[in-house]
Amino acid sequence: MSKHGKRLAAVVLAAAVVAAGCGRGYDSEIEQQPGPATLRLLVGSGTTAEARVLHEQTQEWAQRTGNEVEIVRAAELDQQLGQAFAGGTPPDLFYLAPGAFERFAGNGSLHPYGDGLRNAGALYPNLKETFTRDGKLYCAPKDFSTLALLIDTDSWREAGLTDADIPRDWNQLAQVAQRLTTPERKGLVLDDSADRVGAFMKQAGGWHVDEKGMPTIDSPQNLEALRYLQSLLRSGSTAFSSSVDAGWAGEALGKGTAAMVIEGNWASGGLAADYPDRRWRSVELPAGPAGKATLSFTNCWGIPMRTAHRQQAQDLVDFLVERAQQEQVAREVGVTPANQEATAALTAGKPEMEGFAAGAAYAQGEVTTKGWDSVEKDFDSRMLGLAQGDDPAKILRELQRDAELTLKG
Numbered sequence: 114m115s116k117h118g119k120r121l122a123a124v125v126l127a128a129a130v131v132a133a134g135c136g137r138g139y140d141s142e143i144e145q146q147p148g149p150a151t152l153r154l155l156v157g158s159g160t161t162a163e164a165r166v167l168h169e170q171t172q173e174w175a176q177r178t179g180n181e182v183e184i185v186r187a188a189e190l191d192q193q194l195g196q197a198f199a200g201g202t203p204p205d206l207f208y209l210a211p212g213a214f215e216r217f218a219g220n221g222s223l224h225p226y227g228d229g230l231r232n233a234g235a236l237y238p239n240l241k242e243t244f245t246r247d248g249k250l251y252c253a254p255k256d257f258s259t260l261a262l263l264i265d266t267d268s269w270r271e272a273g274l275t276d277a278d279i280p281r282d283w284n285q286l287a288q289v290a291q292r293l294t295t296p297e298r299k300g301l302v303l304d305d306s307a308d309r310v311g312a313f314m315k316q317a318g319g320w321h322v323d324e325k326g327m328p329t330i331d332s333p334q335n336l337e338a339l340r341y342l343q344s345l346l347r348s349g350s351t352a353f354s355s356s357v358d359a360g361w362a363g364e365a366l367g368k369g370t371a372a373m374v375i376e377g378n379w380a381s382g383g384l385a386a387d388y389p390d391r392r393w394r395s396v397e398l399p400a401g402p403a404g405k406a407t408l409s410f411t412n413c414w415g416i417p418m419r420t421a422h423r424q425q426a427q428d429l430v431d432f433l434v435e436r437a438q439q440e441q442v443a444r445e446v447g448v449t450p451a452n453q454e455a456t457a458a459l460t461a462g463k464p465e466m467e468g469f470a471a472g473a474a475y476a477q478g479e480v481t482t483k484g485w486d487s488v489e490k491d492f493d494s495r496m497l498g499l500a501q502g503d504d505p506a507k508i509l510r511e512l513q514r515d516a517e518l519t520l521k522g
Contacts, residue, residue, distance in 0.1 A: 209415035243478035261468030316401025331513035395468030
């Protein structure tokens with residue numbers, strides 16, 4: 114879904130969840146029904162591989178337990194989920210994005226089942242933090258993607274570079290990006306968004322918000338990150354994807370207008386489908402002044418309070434996050450499994466995926482603070498200004514001021 118579509122859906126979802134929280138019956142306990150049940154799963158459209166694997170796994174669980182599973186694929190997941198909650202008939206299990214988590218958990222709509230999972234201890238701790246509130250793990254992450262540095266291996270070799278030249282820090286990244294730059298190609302390309310620039314902020318020791326969800330945008334660490342990124346842009350070795358006529362950085366890699374890009378696991382499928390002849394690999398993002406850092410993107414399996422089948426839904430989630438199922442997801446969908454024990458399956462026979470797996474244990478999760486969608490939109494709108502010479506300090510001051518007004522409630 115495009116960023117515009119995500120934000121429009123977020124507005125609809127927020128209104129619907131407020132209505133749901135104020136709706137009749139939310140103060141009363143739903144009587145739980147034991148025994149076999151038919152569970153309704155509301156999921157996003159996803160990829161063909163994701164849809165096939167989920168169907169196979171839910172059918173296997175159904176056959177083992179005597180339950181049935183009805184999968185509903187939503188063209189606009191956030192909107193349909195919000196409408197279902199507002200109408201008092203939420204699905205028994207659903208994909209829940211980090212940006213919607215606080216709205217559901219905060220008004221009591223979400224069943225906090227995560228700590229009761231048999232496999233809770235095998236889930237990545239940093240992933241669990243994203244969906245933890247007041248010390249409770251509300252929902253289990255289903256899988257995730259991390260950012261890595263993707264390299265066009267042909268361009269790399271033609272520039273006379275070897276594995277010894279893989280950039281380990283910011284200085285080396287700047288040097289390698291310059292060596293890879295030609296009149297037809299940028300050394301490094303990334304999207305002009307918080308979802309990419311935020312990685313540099315973490316590497317410098319900063320971030321968008323603190324542990325309480327309050328904005329920390331205007332910080333010395335974030336300023337160092339933006340100044341570094343601006344130096345890359347000014348050098349001519351680096352560009353935002355829109356500046357090289359690409360809808361996203363992966364497209365620039367595929368078209369040959371970028372030798373390196375910062376992207377997530379999803380690039381694997383996109384490159385295979387649209388640019389099958391492009392040879393590439395992924396490596397860890399270079400460390401910054403504060404050390405290694407990358408970002409993660411995930412959904413969790415949400416279970417509503419208003420379902421009579423909480424235990425059956427929880428049992429299904431436990432099955433889906435078991436090692437065997439997570440290994441299948443890693444192999445066939447190309448995402449990083451939420452279960453740490455299954456991570457090796459992501460790179461088995463696929464060395465190009467190693468960069469995504471390398472950052473899994475320390476990846477920073479998405480911001481879950483209510484109202485962050487608006488702040489992120491503001492952040493993204495100002496990033497092109499870095500390439501045009503805007504003062505990073507002024508950008509951060511103004512973003513901090515606006516974020517405090519937006520998130521104060």
